[in-house]
Amino acid sequence: MSAASKNATVTVDGKTRYHEPAPAHIDVEAFRQTVISRRSVRKFTATPIPQAVLDDCLDMALLAPCSSGLQPWEFYVVRTPAKKAKLVKACMSQLAAKTAAELIVCVARTDRVEEFSRKMLREWPMPDVPKLVQRYYQLIPYNYAPGPLNSFAVVKKAAFAVGGLVAAVPRGPYTSAEVRLWAAKSTALACENLVLAFRAHGFDTCMMEGFDEVRVRKLLGLPDEAFTVMVIGAGERADDGVFWPQIRFERELFVHEV
Ligand SMILES: Cc1cc2nc3c(=O)[nH]c(=O)nc-3n(C[C@H](O)[C@H](O)[C@H](O)COP(=O)(O)O)c2cc1C
Structure with a gap:
């Protein structure tokens, strides 16, 4: 049951x-x-992950926060033996990939903004869609459309730079690189949900960006507007699956109260 369906009004x-x-x-x-x-585990046992656990973890991944609620992600659980073997190779045959019970390719997509904006308005979880929300999802597809050779993006950037002289304005995402970053941010958050969910179920993971993007794209038949953010290997931690103690530098390097 979703959180919303349990709730009432005030x-x-x-x-x-x-x-x-x-x-x-x-x-x-x-x-x-x-x-x-949670540690990055590079060696897993042969113990499989129960389907119900895998499904639960993926469902928790899908609950991650996402920009404008637009869920710009996809998760490919690569199971077919031939495809899995190719994916392991594409992951440079890392031990974490070779020994993983499951390999999940986490993909960000920039091409479903318009489709999902319309879906959002159709499936709005309350009887009436507020005017502001309607306007927002009508505008968003234009906002995130870079145009041919970023032509729309250049115009929007210039316009907002002028507007920005007098007030706070959104400075992006306008260019195709910015829109990719936009999709990658939300996808990475879902990846974190996924690995924490596995940990909560007693399983472990290794996030991997050490993979051949071109080979993974070909393997999954991804469109140009989709790209792999990371591959996640998951399974049961082997006794020697964590290679060294966790390293984190002094808090002061990262946390600032200003
Ligand atoms: C985006 C990302 C990509 C990573 N890629 C790899 C990888 O390709 N291979 C690997 O063994 N570990 C990879 N790691 C794991 C990191 O090396 C690891 O998170 C880091 O050393 C900290 O260790 P911990 O996760 O155990 O805290 C990656 C982690 C992240 C977040």
Whole structure:
């Protein structure tokens, strides 16, 4: 059951509003254990991942936050032996790929913005689509269309640069590179959900960007507007599956209160 279907409305300032209360009893220690016990595992045992676990993890991946709610991702669980063998090779025959019970190719797509904007308006989860929301999803496809040779992007950038002299304006994503980055950000968040979900189920993963993008594209028959963000190997951690203790530099290098 989705979170939304369990919820009701609340009256705020005399107006009826959607109400989804923050759950109070999340076990932070269980979450912390999931996060801190996640390691990149490079060697897995031969134990398979039950289908129900795999499905649950993928479902949790799909709940990751995503820009404008547009879910610019796809996950290919590569099972066919011949395809899997090719994928292992495309992953430079890394041990993490060779020994993984499952190999999941995580793909970002930039070509479904218009289709999903329309779908969003059709499937809006409340009886009426607010005017602002309607307008937003009508505009978004234009916003994310770079045009031939980034021609639309150049015009939009120039226009917003002028507007930006007097007010805060969106500076992108306009160019095709920016739109790819846009899709990759949300896809990477789903990847993190996926690996944490596997960990919570007692399985482990290795995110891999060490792969031959051209070979993976060919193997999956991906269109030009899709690209592989990472390949995730998953399985049961072998006793010698983690190669060294986790390394993280001093907190001060990364966390700033300004
Ligand atoms: C985007 C990304 C790509 C990665 N690619 C590889 C890879 O190709 N092969 C590999 O063995 N590890 C890969 N890793 C794992 C990192 O090396 C690992 O996360 C890092 O060393 C920190 O270790 P930890 O994950 O155990 O905390 C990748 C991690 C990320 C986030």
